[in-house]
Amino acid sequence: MSDPNWWRQAAVYQIYPRSFADSNGDGLGDIRGITSRVPYLMSLGVDAVWLSPFYPSALADGGYDVDDYRNVDPKLGTLEDFDELVAALHGAGIKLIADIVPNHTSNRHEWFREALASPKGSPARERYIFRDGKGPDGSEPPSDWESVFGGPAWDRTEDGQWYLHLFAPEQPDLNWDNREVRDDFLKTLRFWSDRGVDGFRVDVAHALTKNLTDPLPSKAELGAEDENLNGEHPFWDRDEVHEIYTEWRQVFNEYDPPRTAVAEAWVHATRRARYASPDGLGQAFNFDLLRADWNPGQFRSIITTNLTEAENSGASSTWVFSNHDVVRHATRYGLPPAGDGKPTGIDWLLSGGTAPELDAERGLLRARAASLLMFALPGSAYLYQGEELGLHEVADIADEARQDPTFFRNPGVEVGRDGCRVPLPWTADGPSFGFGGHTAHLPQPDWFSDSAVEVQEEAQDSTLNLYRSALALRRELQTTEQLDWVPTAPEVLHFTRSGGWHSVTNFGTDPVDLPAGRVVVSSAPLVDGKLPADTTAWVIAEA
Numbered sequence: 343m344s345d346p347n348w349w350r351q352a353a354v355y356q357i358y359p360r361s362f363a364d365s366n367g368d369g370l371g372d373i374r375g376i377t378s379r380v381p382y383l384m385s386l387g388v389d390a391v392w393l394s395p396f397y398p399s400a401l402a403d404g405g406y407d408v409d410d411y412r413n414v415d416p417k418l419g420t421l422e423d424f425d426e427l428v429a430a431l432h433g434a435g436i437k438l439i440a441d442i443v444p445n446h447t448s449n450r451h452e453w454f455r456e457a458l459a460s461p462k463g464s465p466a467r468e469r470y471i472f473r474d475g476k477g478p479d480g481s482e483p484p485s486d487w488e489s490v491f492g493g494p495a496w497d498r499t500e501d502g503q504w505y506l507h508l509f510a511p512e513q514p515d516l517n518w519d520n521r522e523v524r525d526d527f528l529k530t531l532r533f534w535s536d537r538g539v540d541g542f543r544v545d546v547a548h549a550l551t552k553n554l555t556d557p558l559p560s561k562a563e564l565g566a567e568d569e570n571l572n573g574e575h576p577f578w579d580r581d582e583v584h585e586i587y588t589e590w591r592q593v594f595n596e597y598d599p600p601r602t603a604v605a606e607a608w609v610h611a612t613r614r615a616r617y618a619s620p621d622g623l624g625q626a627f628n629f630d631l632l633r634a635d636w637n638p639g640q641f642r643s644i645i646t647t648n649l650t651e652a653e654n655s656g657a658s659s660t661w662v663f664s665n666h667d668v669v670r671h672a673t674r675y676g677l678p679p680a681g682d683g684k685p686t687g688i689d690w691l692l693s694g695g696t697a698p699e700l701d702a703e704r705g706l707l708r709a710r711a712a713s714l715l716m717f718a719l720p721g722s723a724y725l726y727q728g729e730e731l732g733l734h735e736v737a738d739i740a741d742e743a744r745q746d747p748t749f750f751r752n753p754g755v756e757v758g759r760d761g762c763r764v765p766l767p768w769t770a771d772g773p774s775f776g777f778g779g780h781t782a783h784l785p786q787p788d789w790f791s792d793s794a795v796e797v798q799e800e801a802q803d804s805t806l807n808l809y810r811s812a813l814a815l816r817r818e819l820q821t822t823e824q825l826d827w828v829p830t831a832p833e834v835l836h837f838t839r840s841g842g843w844h845s846v847t848n849f850g851t852d853p854v855d856l857p858a859g860r861v862v863v864s865s866a867p868l869v870d871g872k873l874p875a876d877t878t879a880w881v882i883a884e885a
Contacts (some may be wrong), residue, residue, distance in 0.1 A: 346599040349541065349625065349722060351820050353813050354439065356726045358666050359396045359418055360405070362766040364778025371765060373419035373427050375778060379431045379833040382795070386730060387813030390437035392543050394666055396424070400450055402512035403491075403747055404666070405761065406482040407448035407543060411530045412496045418835040437540035439602070444527055445546040446513040451693050452846035454514050462503055469523055470514050472499075473553065482588050485558040506576065508549060518550045518586060523713035531601070541602030547626075548607040548618060550584040561608075562673050568573040571610055579609045587622040596622075598697055604660060604722075611647060618657035625722065632668060635679040635686075636708050638835050642827070645719065649825060652721060658823060658871050659721035663712055664729050670762050671712060673735040676705020687735065691757040695737025701786040706732050707876045710808060710865040711847055715835065717816045718845035720823035725809075728766050730795045734804035735761040736786075767794040803867075815880065819843050828857075842883040848873045858884040
């Protein structure tokens with residue numbers, strides 16, 4: 343039998359397909375492009391690849407508006423191309439995790455087109471959430487709710503009804519009280535599992551079930567999401583959502599090894615464990631470090647809390663600093679903390695990357711230290727493409743080149759997420775820095791030349807080679823999921839893992855002593871044998 347627990351301490355590499363590698367020169371990354379880079383992924387040392395949506399889509403939300411859940415976007419390839427990618431990854435010993443988007447379809451999905459062509463109250467409309475409007479002529483939306491991307495959460499159809507979309511208007515929410523919806527997604531899970539997919543990343547996992555009985559609460563009455571601790575919010579983190587994932591788990595367990603899943607659930611820490619239950623999805627993203635400042639107290643508290651939660655739920659924790667939705671952590675750590683709970687980097691993006699001033703060198707130094715610390719933690723480490731190159735966020739994208747709906751729906755409030763989705767640089771020069779084609783679908787900055795893969799492969803101290811060394815050591819050194827803290831100064835985080843190896847991170851300004859032993863990897867050079875500021879080192883105790 344295959345190892346059913348491979349995911350518990352896996353290093354998972356997220357690929358945003360349209361920005362990874364382009365095989366046919368049209369400026370858009372594709373499935374064959376990913377297949378061509380499997381040797382690179384193997385040399386990096388990851389255990390699994392998480393593939394962001396590759397389904398047919400109009401890209402109203404970067405592929406998270408899905409036209410057909412059981413096909414590949416023709417711009418990205420074919421199902422046969424996908425099968426070849428699975429075979430290539432598995433041949434390299436790498437698992438594949440597919441993104442699945444169950445909260446909403448696209449407005450081009452055959453179900454939604456059928457719903458619009460069908461009358462009020464029809465079975466086709468019952469797959470979605472349609473409501474009559476308010477006011478004498480129904481011209482006012484059912485509630486004043488706002489979508490996550492800004493603007494109203496309801497859109498009106500030609501016959502006068504309104505449909506709910508918690509995200510873009512092109513992403514109508516499904517009605518998960520409908521048995522047909524539930525059964526169709528079970529079919530989708532089996533479709534991809536039968537093709538060799540090893541697991542699923544579940545988009546907006548906390549939003550599927552909804553209670554929309556009249557009268558609907560106002561926006562003011564909804565309250566803050568973090569205050570939703572009783573499972574009774576109309577659409578976020580309702581207790582009934584776990585009935586769905588219990589059914590999914592039954593499907594996952596039909597396979598050898600059982601298919602895995604990880605929930606993207608932006609919920610209060612005390613409610614995360616249910617998503618990570620062995621009877622449910624098995625894992626849930628822990629975004630706490632991603633939202634933390636470069637602060638040892640915050641890091642230690644987050645690590646301790648999440649390891650305890652994982653132990654209590656029977657899952658393993660997940661750790662992540664960057665993904666397709668947030669400012670890259672090399673940039674965040676080079677900016678002053680935003681404060682007031684606001685994500686660091688949003689104001690910087692609005693300024694076009696001019697204010698506050700970015701300390702790019704310090705940001706990268708801290709990002710390298712943070713990543714090395716993450717690789718030492720028990721649990722799964724999730725990497726986002728390009729972070730192994732130390733890439734910064736691209737801030738100065740011209741308005742006419744932007745694609746993210748948040749830019750268009752929240753003008754002057756958010757610039758959007760295009761800056762972390764710019765296609766990767768593979769070569770130091772040439773069209774699109776080796777991405778493929780003469781022009782990438784998002785503009786690449788000139789400074790990408792110094793960060794290209796071919797440049798970093800030749801530099802022993804590059805971020806790419808740091809990641810390769812750390813991931814190889816991680817696989818060699820990790821045994822149990824135990825971590826023990828070592829008492830130290832407040833500005834230092836020091837813990838040991840089973841087998842006698844240490845991880846030490848210096849958040850302070852002065853160099854600090856390291857424990858006795860052999861330093862096997864360090865995120866920056868030591869200074870007279872000491873660990874300098876903003877640096878992590880791993881030390882193996884001498885026998």
